[in-house]
Each structure stands twice: as structure tokens, then as C-alpha cells.
Amino acid sequence: MSHDRTVAVGGAHPYHISIGPGLLDDGERLASTLRGSDAFVISDDSVAPLYLQRVVDALARARPGLRIGHWTLPAGEASKTLEGFGRAISAIAEAGMRRDATVYALGGGVVGDLAGFAAAAWMRGIDCVQLPTTLLAMVDSSVGGKTAVDLPQGKNLVGAFHPPRAVLADTGSLRTLPARELRAGLAEVVKYGAIVDAPFLDWLEAHADALLAGDDDVLAEAIARSCAHKAAIVERDPFEHGERALLNFGHTFGHAIETEQGYGGLVHGEAVAVGMVQAARLSERLGLASPADTARLRGLLQRLGLPVDAPPGLDADALVAHMRLDKKAQSGGLRFIVWDGAGRARVLADVPEDAVREVLRG
Numbered sequence: 001m002s003h004d005r006t007v008a009v010g011g012a013h014p015y016h017i018s019i020g021p022g023l024l025d026d027g028e029r030l031a032s033t034l035r036g037s038d039a040f041v042i043s044d045d046s047v048a049p050l051y052l053q054r055v056v057d058a059l060a061r062a063r064p065g066l067r068i069g070h071w072t073l074p075a076g077e078a079s080k081t082l083e084g085f086g087r088a089i090s091a092i093a094e095a096g097m098r099r100d101a102t103v104y105a106l107g108g109g110v111v112g113d114l115a116g117f118a119a120a121a122w123m124r125g126i127d128c129v130q131l132p133t134t135l136l137a138m139v140d141s142s143v144g145g146k147t148a149v150d151l152p153q154g155k156n157l158v159g160a161f162h163p164p165r166a167v168l169a170d171t172g173s174l175r176t177l178p179a180r181e182l183r184a185g186l187a188e189v190v191k192y193g194a195i196v197d198a199p200f201l202d203w204l205e206a207h208a209d210a211l212l213a214g215d216d217d218v219l220a221e222a223i224a225r226s227c228a229h230k231a232a233i234v235e236r237d238p239f240e241h242g243e244r245a246l247l248n249f250g251h252t253f254g255h256a257i258e259t260e261q262g263y264g265g266l267v268h269g270e271a272v273a274v275g276m277v278q279a280a281r282l283s284e285r286l287g288l289a290s291p292a293d294t295a296r297l298r299g300l301l302q303r304l305g306l307p308v309d310a311p312p313g314l315d316a317d318a319l320v321a322h323m324r325l326d327k328k329a330q331s332g333g334l335r336f337i338v339w340d341g342a343g344r345a346r347v348l349a350d351v352p353e354d355a356v357r358e359v360l361r362g
């Protein structure tokens, strides 16, 4: 009996997000969007020993004769580089993947972003199926088609929009996910409540313990609700000309922290948690939201075991310099996602750097 949930993503390149246990063994589902007879699985060296063979076996069972190559990168954000991208492309080339091949991105957001970018670039674009194995990738990075690698100068600065052909989120894989990574994923879940869904914040407060305990049903509900929000937003604004920027709540601050730490300090979800509190404090300073709004967001993130204050010792000037290269920044100045309280976020242009520095000083 299937317990899957499905979220449809519409638009010019529609696809489905399937959420449920056992999907990595479901060869028919994995193969359902294949156009040719070549498949290439990209994973990392923590995920591959757990799940790669299962995916390869399931594909081979479903499509005898399918040519299946694979390649793994070292786990972690430090691999999401132009060098890593180059190595992925070389591996795809050496495996002789043709124009109708499909890349399977098996792992967290690092694998998803890098493999998706490789798929976007190889022969000017081949199919990509996202197989997210972290909570963060299930609720956010596998959906919407943003692919990229980091530069020392900033996060995700080189990439492409390349929507997947399908997303299969096998919730059974969350059982092996380290607790720190589960918590990091919860930051992006909280983000949806903060920007567009105040009742979801109430729900998250009520289910915080179950989420942290890895309750299957509660996690599946959180994933489906998060994906429904992301799907609706990216369907209306796939290339971030408008409301998609709301998904960047907390990211101008968070990305600056990740960049300044050389992608070896806070993980992305943790940096976003800190960044959302800083964005709330900025909103307060600009007279848009109340201290009670900030306190509530901070309290929920803390309860979910996430950091809410910036790591000590970061240089405010360096952080602001990173923000000037944020992709939302325009020639007019910095743009931030601010909020007017739970569920009410908006884009604010020409935010004075002084206000940002005051927030960074604490």
C-alpha cells in the first residue's frame, strides 16, 4: 500500500514531487521520466555507501540494458565549487552520457545543486531527477530548479535555473540523517511559516518535539506543506523576478556568514536560522515588525535546536561586503526580505547599510 504524498509543480516545465518511504527502491518511479538509455547518479561519499547501490539496482531492475554510471564527491559544502563542477562534468563525459541521458542527484542540497548545475551545462542541458536525502533538500533545494556552486566571493554565484524532471523524496532515508542536519532542514521549514503561512508557525510550535524526534507522519506533513508553498511560488515566478525572492528570507545575512566562514562553519540551515532572526531584528529597527515577532521566531528556532545568534568574531565590514554581491542586490543598493510579522514578508529595496551594521553589531 502506498503512503505517498504528491505535490505538483506547474508552469512551462511541470513535474511532480513524490514524498514517502521506499521511493529509492521504486525502479518504475525512478525510471518513469527516462528519455534514453543512459543514467548517471551523482552522490556524496556519506550518502553513496547507504543508498547508491539501491538506486542503481532499482533502475537496472526496471530498465534492463540501461547504461548506469555514477560518481561521488566528498560530503559537505566545501565540495560545491567550480572544481567540483568540473570533476562532475569530466565524470559525465568519461561515462559517455548522451543528450538524452538523465542525471540522478542522490543526496542533500550540495549534491542537488552541483549535480543539477552539471545537468544544466552538459550538452547545454540534459534531464535531472532530484533524489533528496536530507530534510533540507526535501523541503527546499530539490524543488524549483535553482542550481549553483559557491565561489570564495559568495554563495551560489555561478549557476543556472534548471528545473528537475521529477523529485522523489524517500522519507525513509531521513532515518540515517544526523540530528544536526535534521535540525538544519527545520530552519527552512520555519521559513515558509515566517514568510507566507502564519498558521504553519502555530503548527510547528505545537509539533516541535515530534519533528525533533523524527516522527514519520509529522515530518511527512511538514515536507508536503513546505513543498506546496515552494511549488506555488516557483510556479508563479520561476526566475525570481518578484515574489520568489521571499524564499530568501534570512539568506542575505545567512549567506554572508557562510561565505565569511569559508563554507566550513555553520551549515546552510543553521546560517539561515541566524539570518532569519537578524532579518526580523532589521524589520524591527525599520519599524515594520514588533519585538514580540522577533522573540517568537527566535524562540521557535531555539526550541528546534538551532543557533539564533551570529558566531562570535565575524567582521561586520566583511559581512556587508559579501551582501553587496548578494544576487538580490541592485545598483541602487542592498535589498532584503523583511517581514511585518508571522506570514507577512516582503522585499525592501535600498536598505541603509547603517541599519544592517547595527543589526550585525547585536
Ligand SMILES: NC(=O)c1ccc[n+]([C@@H]2O[C@H](COP(=O)([O-])OP(=O)(O)OC[C@H]3O[C@@H](n4cnc5c(N)ncnc54)[C@H](O)[C@@H]3O)[C@@H](O)[C@H]2O)c1
Residues within 6 Å of the ligand: 044, 045, 046, 047, 050, 075, 076, 077, 080, 107, 108, 109, 110, 111, 113, 133, 134, 135, 136, 137, 140, 141, 142, 143, 144, 145, 146, 147, 155, 156, 173, 174, 175, 176, 177, 178, 181, 184, 185, 267, 268, 269
Ligand atoms: N537550490 C535551492 O533552491 C537550494 C535551497 C536550499 C539550500 N540549497 C543549498 O543546499 C545546500 C545545503 O544542503 P543540505 O543541508 O542538504 O546539506 P548537504 O548536502 O551538505 O547534506 C548534509 C550532510 O548530510 C549527509 N547526508 C545527506 N543525506 C543523508 C542521509 N540520508 N543519511 C546520512 N547522511 C546524509 C551529507 O553527506 C552531508 O554530510 C547548500 O549548499 C545550500 O546553498 C539550495
Ligand SMILES: O=C(O)C(=O)C[C@@H](O)[C@H](O)[C@H](O)COP(=O)(O)O
Residues within 6 Å of the ligand: 140, 144, 146, 155, 156, 188, 240, 244, 245, 247, 248, 251, 327
Ligand atoms: O529557491 C529559492 O528561490 C530560494 O531562495 C531557496 C533558498 O532556500 C536557497 O538557499 C537558495 O539556494 C538561495 O538562492 P540564492 O539565489 O540566494 O543563491
Ligand SMILES: [Zn+2]
Residues within 6 Å of the ligand: 140, 188, 251, 268, 272
Ligand atoms: Zn536556503
